[in-house]
Amino acid sequence: MNPEPFLQLDRVIHEKGRLAIMSLLAASPSLYYTDLRDTLRMTDGNVTAHLRTLVEAGYVAVTKSFEDGRAATTYALTPAGRRAFSEYIGFLEQIVALTRPPAP
C-alpha cells in the first residue's frame, strides 16, 4: 500500500475539531463565532483554541465588526486555507479508495 496519502495528511487540519471547523467554513463564505461553536457543540475554550491554530496557520481569517452596535466576530477560509483543505480532502478520498476497494 502506498503510504503517501497518510504521510501527506496536514496535521493542522487532521485534528477532528479543526477538521469540523474547516469543513463548516468551506461550505460558507463566512460564519459567526457563535454559529461555529453551537453547530459543532464545542466549548468556548475548545473552539477558540482551534480557531487560533487555524488563524496562525494562515488558513482562517477573522473579521471583527459592529452590527447594530454589537460586536460581531466572523471567520472565513483564506485562499491558502481553501487550497489546503481541498488537498486534505483529496487525501481522504485516496484513503477511502485504498481501504474500500470497489467490488469486482
Add this chain to the structure above:
Amino acid sequence: MNPEPFLQLDRVIHEKGRLAIMSLLAASPSLYYTDLRDTLRMTDGNVTAHLRTLVEAGYVAVTKSFEDGRAATTYALTPAGRRAFSEYIGFLEQIVALTRPPAP
C-alpha cells in the same frame, strides 16, 4: 451541516500514524512488525507506541512466534478493530461527501 460524522470519529484511529497502520492491517490477514515500520517509514519508537495503543484499545492482536529459529512478531486486526475501522472509514466517506457536493 450535520456535525455527527466529525463528533463520531474514533480518536484512537484518527491519529494519522494509527490510521496508516489500521489501513495496512485492514488490507492483510496479518503483517510483520518490520513490514509495518518499513512501509510506513516510521521510527521504531513511533510504530511501537502506536501499536501499543491499538492493542490496548482491543483493535489489534499481536502474535509472537519462531520462524526458522528466529523470533517473529506479527500484528492483525481483531474483529472489533475491523468493525471500528470500517465504521471510521464510513464517517470519512460522509465527510468527503459533505465537503465535496456532487456537481449539479
